[in-house]
Amino acid sequence: MHTHTLQNSFKSLGITDLVLTPGASFRYLSGLSMHASERLTLLFVNKSGEKSALLPELEAESARSADLLHIETYRDEEGPLRALRNLTQKMGFTSETVLGYEAQTIRMFEYQALTGASEVTFRAADDALTAIRLIKRDDELAKIRRAAQIVDGALERSLPLFKVGMTELDVAAELEYQMRKLGSEGTPFATIACAGPRGALPHGGPTLSEIKRGDLVVLDYGAKIDGYAADTTRTVSFGVPSEEALSIYEVVKMAQAAAVNAVKPGAVAQDVDRAARKVIQKAGLGAYFTHRTGHGLGLDVHEYPSMMEGNELILAPGMVFTVEPGVYLPNKFGIRIEDDVCVTEAGVEVLTQFTRELHVID
Template structure:
């Protein structure tokens, strides 16, 4: 969240989120939640300190107790200015004092607590030493759907981020690809994302020719040539919420096989989107997209899940993958991004962010999914 613009949420919004988190923790059999710096803390309080610090910062959420944010004394002034600060009690500690004893006193009981996935091991071990009767579960394991269902304000921010990514694609499709390095086009993508309002660029994949067969290829010095298929996958954070979209373009006229594979992926992406509706298990969206690819004989070349959730991070629950039986709920947002990757030759991926509505699904990316010819 570093450098992102604060979303327009109030102390009441953050208070409601914390109350819901406590209820969901109780329903999951947890005595409470311990939230370290990172996306969960930012979502629950509006406070986004650096995650890379050895000093303990922890939001303590326990039923029938007011939320408490334990912070180093030198960070307390910034914490006090967070949007949700009035919804929490600040307890600061100074260097030389024991923050684990302080936190243990706030928990009040032994039991099983949910803790942020990204909490430092030394902090977890310090808490276990201070309260030997406690045990811990990662928040993603214990409460995977905590941030999954977005409220109307969050959906508006995600739609704006998606529109900014679309505007980026509409510009990049007009630049010259042939004769330039992948990293040059990636630099163009990053600049356009920032131009259209992104404060943080998380990734700019430009995978040309045989590099397109590697789904997470890092843009490098390969010179893009005429006849190359080029996978573009880019996104980041705008006003604190994520964008993520993929389109595959071709430099000059494609071969018949290249058109066939692109059309197949487009059909699979449409099938995945059409499967989105309330109550449907996440895995059914994956199955719908994968069936199209497998039916055409390319099943072994679709080598990743069909999608991932998105919100204050670009990858979060729910995950659209075989075995995920979580039913879709209105307000969930996730990618639908099937792909076909032919080793040593080329790849194709088409990706939209989709939100679940009462009637089905709504795309948050709306650029053409047809094959585009670029120079």
């Protein structure tokens, strides 16, 4: 499946080979989990689907399980250039080679090494790689479902432990600890736990600020299983919330439900966003919903497709993304509810199942 899709992409893009740096597409095509660092690490794929890799010697053992045609390794003290030249010669690179790359992940570090080792032409191939990863296989879905179960379970375990007076960092650490206990291999992004006025920062990080009675706390956190992410948000109240907070919470909950209900095969991505935005705008809060309604989910916690105005992608079974409208009132509070969903033949499967009712912590 991968090879056939790549072959079509090679032809349409006019590329002869593909180079990938460590990240989601590198892992998707090789099965190897590598991290971008000061050590040059590259995966090459030719038009026949054969894969070769340049690796630091300390990673050679990790690559034994991968289906690689060629492996060239180097030691730290010698550097990668000789090994890279050997590999490009084995792969038959010439001045006629057109090398596809991911513009969003390649660094000048890798680009300079590649141009120093061979005379090739470069062409961006991001859209082709996006298309390959867009529809999740059954094994991918199983991993995302397991990660979703973990984020649900972590919150269920953590809520009884939350108390007024804890810091935002205390709350974030407890969630992360419980996810680890349940089997998450780590967090796919920095946990968000923002209380009171800081909840109006959609991507705020946790601090040593103490949570006060009556604060709404936005909890945005994720788990990983074999690289695949779940990403969820719940907003909880430490003590009885204000009437304004209760009212707006209901608006966000209705907007989120409307967006989830809009998910089905044949629907248009932007219509999911419109469904949520319509509810929030009707309540007079449209100016305070400042981001897209959702983003794709898989080996990257933010990948295609985006649920936003202007995206006319037709939804199809196997697409996985978040649905996460929010309202953020500066200097007051923020509210966001986020679930992970999968488009199915029959409609939609909601992967994260923790209640969307407002939880009040005594």
